[in-house]
Amino acid sequence: xxxxxQTTSHEIERYAGLFAKRTxxxxxxxxxxxxxxxxxPEVISLAGGLPDTSTFSPETFAALTxxxxxxxxxxxxxYGPTEGFDETKRCIAEVMAVEGMRVEIGDMIVTTGGQQVIxxxxxxxVDPGDVVICEAPTYPGAVPVFASYEADVVQIEMDADGMRIxxxxxxxxRLDQERRRPKFIYTVPTFQNPAGVxxxxxxxQRLVEIARERELLVLEDNPYGLLRYEGExxxxxxxxxxxxxxxxxxxxxxxxxPGIRIGWVVAPPPVLAKINLGKQAADLCTSxxxxxxxxxxxxxxxxxxxxxxxxxxxxxxxxxxxxxLAEHFPPEAEWTQPGGGLFIWATLPDFIDTEDLLAKAIxxxxxxxxxxxxxxxxxxxxxxxxxxxxxxxxxxxxxGIRRIGKVIDEQISLWGxxxxxxxxxxxxxxxxxxxxxxxxDEGPPGPLADVVELPRRTDTKRGASGS
Amino acid sequence: MSLRVAxxxxxxxxxxxxxxxxxxxxxxxxxxxxxDVIPIDVDAALVQQLRDSDADVAFVALxxxxxxxxxxxxxxxxxxxxxxxxxxxxxxxxMDKVLTKHLLVREHVxxxxxxxxxxxxFREFGAADALPAIEERLGFPIVVKPAAQGSALGIEFAASxxxxxxxxxxxxxxxxxxxxxxxxKGRELAVGLLDGEHGPEALPIVEAKPKQEYFFDFEARxxxxxxxxxxxxxLPADVTALAQELAGKTYRLLGCYGFARIDMMxxxxxxxxxxxxxxxxxxxxxxxxxxxxxxAGISFDEFVERLVQLALQRSPAATPA
Numbered sequence: 001x002x003x004x005x006q007t008t009s010h011e012i013e014r015y016a017g018l019f020a021k022r023t024x025x026x027x028x029x030x031x032x033x034x035x036x037x038x039x040x041p042e043v044i045s046l047a048g049g050l051p052d053t054s055t056f057s058p059e060t061f062a063a064l065t066x067x068x069x070x071x072x073x074x075x076x077x078x079y080g081p082t083e084g085f086d087e088t089k090r091c092i093a094e095v096m097a098v099e100g101m102r103v104e105i106g107d108m109i110v111t112t113g114g115q116q117v118i119x120x121x122x123x124x125x126v127d128p129g130d131v132v133i134c135e136a137p138t139y140p141g142a143v144p145v146f147a148s149y150e151a152d153v154v155q156i157e158m159d160a161d162g163m164r165i166x167x168x169x170x171x172x173x174r175l176d177q178e179r180r181r182p183k184f185i186y187t188v189p190t191f192q193n194p195a196g197v198x199x200x201x202x203x204x205q206r207l208v209e210i211a212r213e214r215e216l217l218v219l220e221d222n223p224y225g226l227l228r229y230e231g232e233x234x235x236x237x238x239x240x241x242x243x244x245x246x247x248x249x250x251x252x253x254x255x256x257x258p259g260i261r262i263g264w265v266v267a268p269p270p271v272l273a274k275i276n277l278g279k280q281a282a283d284l285c286t287s288x289x290x291x292x293x294x295x296x297x298x299x300x301x302x303x304x305x306x307x308x309x310x311x312x313x314x315x316x317x318x319x320x321x322x323x324x325l326a327e328h329f330p331p332e333a334e335w336t337q338p339g340g341g342l343f344i345w346a347t348l349p350d351f352i353d354t355e356d357l358l359a360k361a362i363x364x365x366x367x368x369x370x371x372x373x374x375x376x377x378x379x380x381x382x383x384x385x386x387x388x389x390x391x392x393x394x395x396x397x398x399x400g401i402r403r404i405g406k407v408i409d410e411q412i413s414l415w416g417x418x419x420x421x422x423x424x425x426x427x428x429x430x431x432x433x434x435x436x437x438x439x440x441d442e443g444p445p446g447p448l449a450d451v452v453e454l455p456r457r458t459d460t461k462r463g464a465s466g467s
Numbered sequence: 468m469s470l471r472v473a474x475x476x477x478x479x480x481x482x483x484x485x486x487x488x489x490x491x492x493x494x495x496x497x498x499x500x501x502x503d504v505i506p507i508d509v510d511a512a513l514v515q516q517l518r519d520s521d522a523d524v525a526f527v528a529l530x531x532x533x534x535x536x537x538x539x540x541x542x543x544x545x546x547x548x549x550x551x552x553x554x555x556x557x558x559x560x561x562m563d564k565v566l567t568k569h570l571l572v573r574e575h576v577x578x579x580x581x582x583x584x585x586x587x588x589f590r591e592f593g594a595a596d597a598l599p600a601i602e603e604r605l606g607f608p609i610v611v612k613p614a615a616q617g618s619a620l621g622i623e624f625a626a627s628x629x630x631x632x633x634x635x636x637x638x639x640x641x642x643x644x645x646x647x648x649x650x651x652k653g654r655e656l657a658v659g660l661l662d663g664e665h666g667p668e669a670l671p672i673v674e675a676k677p678k679q680e681y682f683f684d685f686e687a688r689x690x691x692x693x694x695x696x697x698x699x700x701x702l703p704a705d706v707t708a709l710a711q712e713l714a715g716k717t718y719r720l721l722g723c724y725g726f727a728r729i730d731m732m733x734x735x736x737x738x739x740x741x742x743x744x745x746x747x748x749x750x751x752x753x754x755x756x757x758x759x760x761x762x763a764g765i766s767f768d769e770f771v772e773r774l775v776q777l778a779l780q781r782s783p784a785a786t787p788a
Binding site (some may be wrong): 036216352356357359360362364415418419 | 532542631632636639
């Protein structure tokens, strides 16, 4: 029987009137819809931030769960303490010790993934309109969190050495004059997502000093610190600061598994107490079962060896991607050279919009990446893209980059034809990668050869708003 | 009578998610109506799945390339399964905005001035040299859009000659042919048409009013709360009648069947200008067509049932030669 009450416009009005004001900031986007198609099996996706969980031994997993079933079934199936199990916290302390930080188990809360830490810290510190400072570009997953608490996000440019601390200080001065005190600075200092760059040692030192001088909190998000493929580790901000102004976010997602959803936050006791209350409200506690899984795995004493295995795999994939970029991307493109982590950030000539490019890449070549605009709150990043090298095998990475290079070449060539402007001395009209290589060999392609500053794009593309 | 209804949804078009949302609503309505629902997320196994489904009729809840351009309709003809909505030829005409506009011009239905190009025109025939003349003729801002993209994806505004190349490159990301169209400033109207006993009947007009001053974009189109819809639109009776008449004329000249949505702009002066026709308009919670049907006193369930019955009534002899 048709139900007369199932009517559309009434439904819309009813629900729209019920939504909280903050949901206006919560955007689902056409891009997100588009990304949904990348799950198709024929698509080579360099878009996700997925670690390769296929390297974890199923036998180990089976043995761990069997042990839990045998020895602690009831407690694994039960609620746990909001702050997490001590056994799991001891594993966390071990991980942090390897990264040069000494923490007690009372200093931390086990969370449902690192993402929950961003949420809880923002929930704890931010009133609507409060300023949160982060990098430009920033972790795309943090943007909706800040938006949902109606934070005013201020982004600080980066270069090859991470966040520009001079610009940070300028910004803090300006905010001071405006009598606005930022609540915290959110940063991924090591192998940053999405840019892949690492904050240099002097800048780390200076950032910690600034936090102390200005009594500002810093949220250090460090999912990738142990995924280093070359060079010596730099001290985490938490180690430099001793835990007075630096809140530390860690996670097992990239070194063990994102499916277990275990992260943690280390913070000064008063902050931790508030976060604890926030977590109680959010989900009471983190999964008891997966916390026990972590504890069981660490008890075997092979976790660091597993991380080292991952590093070997990811290093080869990163190298494959860097080689492929050099071969298949046009000379007008630039990209970062990460020493670890999961991502490379590439930037194209600014007449290319990477959202449109993604639509073309999926439609025509079945390959996907993350458009750069996702990492900005202000519409910048339109000609950049994030490329992930941890999820796909080397062959797929090379093929994926080849395909993206092909659609970029087509865009550049078309733009040259339409605008009448060749981009680099006739390069625009050429279509073969071989010719591109020759061009490059002749000498540096102008101002883009030595990339120090991460690209920014000032003009917003669609001139619609004004017309 | 209880029927076995295959609901075709998803697919690989850029509008996959919207299609899944449309189909979800349709499936729930079909169940309420007492039909058996066979959901099919279309992929390479489609023909086999259709044959195996033993369905009486297919409800095509696909949007965009493949689902709305005649491709799936052709396969359904071949398999011999009745299906909802327009046939192959009408779908092809609706999906191709250039073809739609040529037909409108021929039949004297007002549509904004336009020019269309393929990428070949630029790559091989020096079409860039024609741009200044076109820009002069259309005036700024110019709307640049892919010829075949059902949603607002890839639609760009060029405010000045300097914006045109980038807008073209963006639009060419979605199709090998693009349209440059004179921008019509005015009110955005959508007229739904639903076939009935006496042919297509125009539903009350929906006016879309973006809450903020920005382009009525892809996101606003599918998200609750971003756009205000007014239905019936607050228009003088003669304007309403004219818009509905033009929509009906468009529907017939494109050869639509079952239902369709005709989008138009109402300038400050002069008659409504038809922009395009959607052979399978969105059926999500925020879509315009179901709202228009609702305003006409036709519930979503009744609408779904009517489309199914119309599909069964369509003579198999209507198969194109």
